[in-house]
Amino acid sequence: MGGLGKTTLAQKVYNSDEVKKLFPCRAWATVSKEYNAKEVFKSLLKCLKPSTSEDSSSEEELKQKVRKCLQEKKYLVVLDDVWDAKAWGSIKNCFPENNNGGMILLTTRNDQVAYVSESKEPHHHLSFMDKEESWELFRNDVFCRKSCPPELEHIGRSIVESCKGLPLAIKTTAGIVAKRERSEDAWEEIKNLLPYWGVAEEDSSVVMMEILKFSYDDLPNKMKPCFLYLGVFPEDREIWVRDIIRLWIAEGFIEVIQSGRSKAVPEPEDIGEQYLKELVDRNLVQVAKRRIDGKGVKRCRIHDLLRELCISESNKPDNNTHKLSFLSNLGSYACLVTCNQTSTYSLFVYGNAKEWSHHIPEVCQVNVLFVGRLVHIDQDEYLKWLKNSKFLRVYHSEWHELCNLQSLQTFRTTDIENLSIGGLKQLRHLCIAFGGNILAEEQVIKDKMKSLQTLSFVNADSQLGSLLDNGCFPNLRTLGLIISKKDQGSIEENLKSLHRLRNLRKLRFVYVEHSWIPLDRIPFPLNLTKITLVDFRNLNSKDMNNLGRIPSLKILKLKYGDCEEETLNCGTAGSFQQLQVFILIKVRSITCLTSEEGVMPRLRRAVLYKCPDLKEVTKQMSSLGSNLEFLENYPDEVFDFEY
Incomplete structure (x- = not known):
C-alpha cells in the first residue's frame, strides 16, 4: 500500500555512496498511476544527459536515446511507483541487456x-513498522533526534500506536504533535482526537486516510486552501516553490497588503514561504530540492495519498471555495479549478493546450492559465478569457498584447x-526565460x-537604462540581465x-555573443546577497576583487x-566577508585558485564541477578547506524554467 516507505527505501539505495561507486551511470524516473511514456523517458534522459532538452522528440526517439546512453555501461535505473504490468512492458525495451552488470x-x-x-532477485515486501521502529521514527521527528522527556513517553507511544505502523501516518501525526505544547494535557488532547480502531482491525488504507485527514483538519484555516491547491499538479510532479507561492497569491489565499508609511508590512511572498x-x-x-544555501526549499512534491486527500476535500459539497476537475485524453492532462463564490476559473494544462480550450465556458473569467509544457497556444484564442487574469505561464513568443491586463501579477514565458508594461500596475513577477525587451513608456x-x-531576463539596452535612471523599480528584489555584444558600447x-x-x-548576468564588460565598471547595489554570472569571458582577479x-x-x-588568467586570485584581505556559498561550474582556462589570508571567512560550501583545467587550490584559500566539494553530477539542470 501507499505510505509504507517504498520510495524512501529506493532513494536510500540510489543515493548511497556504495551504489554510486558501483554504478557509474544512474537514472531515476517516477512512473505513477497517470503513466506517460514520454515523460518517463525524459526523466531518465534528464539524469543521463542533464545539459540537453528533449521537448521536441517523439516517444520512440526518446526511447532510443535512453538506450544509447545506457549501452555498454554499468547502470542502475530506478522506476518508482509502477502501477501496472502494461506500463512496465512499454518501458522495458529501452534498457539494453549488455552483460555489464546493469x-x-x-x-x-x-x-x-x-x-x-x-x-532474478527476490521481491522485497515492505512490512509495517513494529512498535519500537514506530516510536523511533515519531521521536526523531518530534524531538529532532533528541530524547523524549520521560513524562511524555507513555502518552507518546500511545499516540504512535494509533498509526498502525504506517510510516506516512506516523510522520504526519508527528508533524501535528511537534507544533503543540510539550505537555501531557496537550498530547492527551491529540490522542483523543485521533481516529480510534477497536479490536476488529480495519483496512490499513482507511486508517491511513483518516490520519491524513486529521493532519489536514489540524491546519490553521488560512492554510487549508493553500494545501488543497497542491492537488492541481500531476501525480509525483516536482513543484517549483516560487510557482506555488505566486499561485496562492493569485488565488487570493495570501492577501497583498499595501504598506503604509508608518508600518512595515511583510510581502505576500514572504508569508507564502512561511506557509x-x-x-x-x-x-x-516533501522537500525535493533545497536552495543552494540550504536554508529554503526550491522544489517540493506531495505524496500521492496526500494528493488524493487534496482532491477529495476540494470536491466535497460543503467546500464552497475551490473545486478541482481533472481531464485527460491522448496522454494530455489538465485540471480546471472553479471558484463558486466568484465564478472564476483557473486552468492548468500539461499537453496540447488546444484540446482543453473548449472546456472553458464562453462567459467566464480565467484567473490563472498555467501551461506546464512547451506547446503552442493561440494568443487570440485565450485573450478573450484573460481580462482579469492574475497569473499567466505560457510558452510562446507572441504574447505581447498584455498591457490591458491590469490585474496581472505574474507573467512567465520563454x-x-x-x-509593453505600462498598464501592468499590479505586476509583481515578469520572467522571460530566454530574454526580451521591455519598453520605457x-x-x-x-x-x-x-x-x-x-x-x-531582459536585455540591458537603453530602454532598461532609461527605466533604471528614472527609478521605475523601487522594490525590485531579483533582476536577470542579458548582456549582448550588440549593446557592448553602451x-x-x-x-x-x-x-x-x-x-x-x-x-x-547572462552574456551572449561572446560579450563581456569588466566588473569594476558596474555599480553593484550594496545590499546584493547573490550574484550569478553565466557564459562570461575574460574574468580576472581584478573582477573577483571587485565582487x-x-x-x-x-x-x-x-x-x-x-578566465583571462591561469591563476585566479579570489580576493585580497577582507574580501567576501559574508560569502557562504562559492560555486564554479564548467569554468575553463584556470589552473589554480588562490587568495590572500582572511578571504571568505564565513564560507560554508564550495563546489567545483567540471572545471577541466583546474589543477590546484592553494593553501592560502584555507576558507575552502573541508567545505570543498568536487561533484560528478551537479543537480542544477540547465533547462530548469525557474528565474
Whole structure:
C-alpha cells in the first residue's frame, strides 16, 4: 500500500555512496498511476544527459536515446511507483541487456508487476513498522533526534500506536504533535482526537486516510486552501516553490497588503514561504530540492495519498471555495479549478493546450492559465478569457498584447521581442526565460512599478537604462540581465543607475555573443546577497576583487565561462566577508585558485564541477578547506524554467 516507505527505501539505495561507486551511470524516473511514456523517458534522459532538452522528440526517439546512453555501461535505473504490468512492458525495451552488470529497481504496489518483471532477485515486501521502529521514527521527528522527556513517553507511544505502523501516518501525526505544547494535557488532547480502531482491525488504507485527514483538519484555516491547491499538479510532479507561492497569491489565499508609511508590512511572498515551511514541518509536503544555501526549499512534491486527500476535500459539497476537475485524453492532462463564490476559473494544462480550450465556458473569467509544457497556444484564442487574469505561464513568443491586463501579477514565458508594461500596475513577477525587451513608456516612468519584485531576463539596452535612471523599480528584489555584444558600447551607460536598486537581493548576468564588460565598471547595489554570472569571458582577479567588495554578498555562482588568467586570485584581505556559498561550474582556462589570508571567512560550501583545467587550490584559500566539494553530477539542470 501507499505510505509504507517504498520510495524512501529506493532513494536510500540510489543515493548511497556504495551504489554510486558501483554504478557509474544512474537514472531515476517516477512512473505513477497517470503513466506517460514520454515523460518517463525524459526523466531518465534528464539524469543521463542533464545539459540537453528533449521537448521536441517523439516517444520512440526518446526511447532510443535512453538506450544509447545506457549501452555498454554499468547502470542502475530506478522506476518508482509502477502501477501496472502494461506500463512496465512499454518501458522495458529501452534498457539494453549488455552483460555489464546493469540493474533495474522497481517499486510497485502491485504484485503482478513484480512477477512479470522476471526479476532474478527476490521481491522485497515492505512490512509495517513494529512498535519500537514506530516510536523511533515519531521521536526523531518530534524531538529532532533528541530524547523524549520521560513524562511524555507513555502518552507518546500511545499516540504512535494509533498509526498502525504506517510510516506516512506516523510522520504526519508527528508533524501535528511537534507544533503543540510539550505537555501531557496537550498530547492527551491529540490522542483523543485521533481516529480510534477497536479490536476488529480495519483496512490499513482507511486508517491511513483518516490520519491524513486529521493532519489536514489540524491546519490553521488560512492554510487549508493553500494545501488543497497542491492537488492541481500531476501525480509525483516536482513543484517549483516560487510557482506555488505566486499561485496562492493569485488565488487570493495570501492577501497583498499595501504598506503604509508608518508600518512595515511583510510581502505576500514572504508569508507564502512561511506557509510552505509550516506544511513541510508538518510532513504534508516533501522537500525535493533545497536552495543552494540550504536554508529554503526550491522544489517540493506531495505524496500521492496526500494528493488524493487534496482532491477529495476540494470536491466535497460543503467546500464552497475551490473545486478541482481533472481531464485527460491522448496522454494530455489538465485540471480546471472553479471558484463558486466568484465564478472564476483557473486552468492548468500539461499537453496540447488546444484540446482543453473548449472546456472553458464562453462567459467566464480565467484567473490563472498555467501551461506546464512547451506547446503552442493561440494568443487570440485565450485573450478573450484573460481580462482579469492574475497569473499567466505560457510558452510562446507572441504574447505581447498584455498591457490591458491590469490585474496581472505574474507573467512567465520563454521569449518575447517587445513587451509593453505600462498598464501592468499590479505586476509583481515578469520572467522571460530566454530574454526580451521591455519598453520605457512614459506611463511607466511617471507611475513607477512599485509592485514589481522580479524582472528576469531582459536585455540591458537603453530602454532598461532609461527605466533604471528614472527609478521605475523601487522594490525590485531579483533582476536577470542579458548582456549582448550588440549593446557592448553602451552597457556601462545603460547600467549606470543599477546601484539605485536598494532592495535588490539577487542579480544574474547572462552574456551572449561572446560579450563581456569588466566588473569594476558596474555599480553593484550594496545590499546584493547573490550574484550569478553565466557564459562570461575574460574574468580576472581584478573582477573577483571587485565582487569581493560587495558587503552583503552571500552566494557567488560562476557558470560556463572562460578566465583571462591561469591563476585566479579570489580576493585580497577582507574580501567576501559574508560569502557562504562559492560555486564554479564548467569554468575553463584556470589552473589554480588562490587568495590572500582572511578571504571568505564565513564560507560554508564550495563546489567545483567540471572545471577541466583546474589543477590546484592553494593553501592560502584555507576558507575552502573541508567545505570543498568536487561533484560528478551537479543537480542544477540547465533547462530548469525557474528565474
